[in-house]
Amino acid sequence: MHWSAATSGRDEGTADPASDAALARRVQLGDREAFECLARRYLRAVHAVAASFLQERPDVEDAAQETFLRALEAIRDFDTKRPFAPWLYQIARNVSRNHLKWKRRHPTESMVAVEERVAAADPSPAAGVEQSELREILSAAIAELPERRRTAFRLVDIEGFPATEAARLMGLTPGAVRAHVHHARRVLRGALAPLLKDGG
């Protein structure tokens, strides 16, 4: 069972009847099976993109769900000569951004608590930094990354997508994705440096 396009081995624009373009054409005519095939192929990727904006699983699930519904509503206007993955990625990105905006306008208790803990974390070179504290600080630092850099970093380093697959999804070259990941790692190590300079 494969839950990501990374393992599906499909190429864009080929005559393969199971290519994204062929499936999208069938979905345009209301083919349920074709839609299920595309949803299965991009299910995990769409969740991963949503997770680069939203931190809690129910929010990620809601955003992913909405992404597929929006894609289905808009598929009649999708040009099947163009790659499907970046089109879907753009929808996921827009939906997730809207969810995030809504979350910020309506913060839940748990969000406030996390933000307060992160703000209260001692940035001084403490001898022993708790793992959970370190994770929270790193989460906050990741959230501060520019959007593409953050998404590339999350897809590759946290979700384990190959750079080539992240690139296909984001509509970038693999080199650009690797560059984003490289810069993100540097920035994050820099953010952790005050906490860890005595640690190691």
Next chain:
Amino acid sequence: MTMRDHPADPLPKEWLPESPVPPDEDVAYWERRLERVMAEAEPQLRRQRRRDPSRISWVEALALRWRPAAATGLALAAAMVLALVGSSGRRAGVDPRAITLSAVVGEGEPEALWRAAGLQADPTLALIALESEAAPRGGRR
């Protein structure tokens, strides 16, 4: 793992925040998610199937694809119907001189024809009027 590693090396896994997205291997979770997506997509898929040209009649397909043209056609048809109704209304007040004598002969019954034309008149006078109308055109009878 220390900060002496190369700054662009991957960060240690234990430092990274836990992902809210389960791994590929959690098949049960992903099957549930897929079921949910499909269940919510079903109404939209049904709508899309209805729009599929191969599943609808040619009239519906024409209406969908040529909606503006169909609207114009309908408007034209309505205008034609109105024009016809209007002209038939005017016909009710037909000028008796417009009825030719050959029509009267063809009908064989001047009075019946006269009444059919909706005029309350003396059939004898009507016949005289018709004959006098026809006479200057060459005396056809």
